[in-house]
Amino acid sequence: MAHRFTIKQIAAQAGVSAATVDRVRHGRAHVHEQTQRRVDAAVRELEEQAEAGIPAGLGLTFEVLLNSPERFSQAVRRAFVAAAAAMAPLRIAPRFHADERMSPERIAARLRAFEPRTTHGVVLKAPAHPAVVAAVESLAARGIPVVTFVTDIRAEGRIAYVGIDNAAAGRTAAFLLSRFLGQGGGVVLANLGSRGFHGENDRWQGFADFMASRCPRVEVTVVDGGYGLDQATYELVRAERAKRGPIAGIYSMGGGNRGVLRALDEAGDRDVAFVGHDLDDENRGLLRAGRIDAVVDHDLQADAARAIRHLLYFRRHGRAAESDASRAVIVTPWNI
Template sequence: MTHRYKVREIAQQAGLSEATVDRVLHDRPGVRENTRAEVQQAITDLDKQRTQLKLNGRKFLFDVVMQTPARFSTEFRSALEAELPMLSPAVVRCRFHLRETESVPRMVEDLTRIAAKGSHGVIVKAPDDPDVVATIDHLVEVGIPVVTYVTDVPDSKRSSYVGIDNRAAGATAAYLVDSWLADGDAAVLIVSTSNIFRNEGEREMGFRSTLRALGSERGTAGRRVVEITDSEGLDETVELLVEHALAEHDRLEAVYSIGGGNTGAVRAFERLGRRCRVFVGHDLDSDNRRLLRSGSVSAILHHDLRADARLACRILMQEGGGVGGVEGERSPIQILTRFNAPHSSH
């Protein structure tokens, strides 16, 4: 049988005789299983070396486009820049287009500009909107692959989604909140950024459905849920919205913060002299790290930003013919408390 490597190459890599390798490749009898495994490992190693040779001298320029509070984009940028040297021998550079304001026209504008200038790939955190879908499709059509990050745009021609299973994250938050509240009729406040990002809707659905299911297991209707939205994750806006919610609902004793602005939410409870028994949020940014240490936040649902950055870049490199065998997979959800949270998120 033919093979992509010469028998001599495989034999040198495996430290075996050419005759032994030939018997393995032709599936002849009289070869031990561990010897077959050694030959297969040698072929795998040669594949990796060939990939490294293909990457030698290759240069990639990726664009990162995000509409998100600066506390998260800063964390992701630091994680990505820390990971770039690990992608050698290829040379990877990134341009960053970061906005705190959520706007579909601005997102379309940023992506359209990239399509005109050219890029080897785009990592984007974008609203799931028809205009955004059309613009991502245009990028792909002109030869620029796209990876969606944190929140997906599944109807577009993007190559892959990188991030957590957001519905599972919402379900996890519901389990934590309900367990820590235990018995009683305490209500829960959901704080979201806006309704234009798919991930926030998925987290909310996972949270609500799981909270109902947990209530049903106890033979109750489930906890009351109060929602505030359109905060853009900004502390000042969140603080005002939470104050209004607390003034109208005297049983609010827990918070599930889907999108951020947690410092503002904590201040609102403190200003009104109300106790927040359970507070679950997302992402170990500088604010949440401080709030965890102080005990103001009970738990943070987090994911490894460096692993995300590495996977996103490798998917784009694969689209450019630089590597192979890269498959998208969901990021593991980490539950962090003040007892196990690292000093740095990456």
């Protein structure tokens, strides 16, 4: 197991001791499988950082814990690596922990496992479950700052929220759909990944308020609980379409857009106004193919840089920096 990185560098990135890395590298007995995976991941992260031009040395090492679909987690990962590279000569070293189907209890357990001696902070995208809130408070009590990312957790322990104003994003999506639909009525379907995420709940509330006040001929119906996964979202949309009849418009704030489109295609709904969220690789392809009309996006790399700066500020000053929401951007097939 030869590497261009020293045992000390790998240990720092993995958050384990140098002796543990030595045991893993030499294939010695009594190494837990999870430890092996963490050391292997650390090497991949170091290679990724080296390729991006992030210098070796002292700096900021932090966790990025994401409860989100793989396509979004990968977009966030690229954003943080690029943002870290742009901060050279500081060495900014993110460690990634991503899972599509992580329960709130597992998220809380992972958060509680982080230690001040091995990490300088946490960037977190997770549902606002009581167990997660309690774990964030526990980290704060131990001096580990938490920045919530894309979706907020309203816990006193978190030092900042980084992301768009989600209620404003929902109103923006409603405005776009109202223009796409014109004076016509019909059923508009709002697709949430889960109401457990404050961000999606805020998007939904902004969307619903606008539609109720500006589009009285539109009937809004909701599907909730697909968690941005295509198959689960497909089943929810198919069942709702069977109950409601033809769909005139879609606001997909929770992802799983291929599943949404599959359900509509099977039902014969071809001319549907469609607004999604986040310009990940999947939505980029759907825009180019003409399957989505617009995406409400925000600059993930700029948000990643802001999250890093919050952690750096806390490390230097021991308190939170000023925070404001990032700007939403509308992307169409013509300005990808």
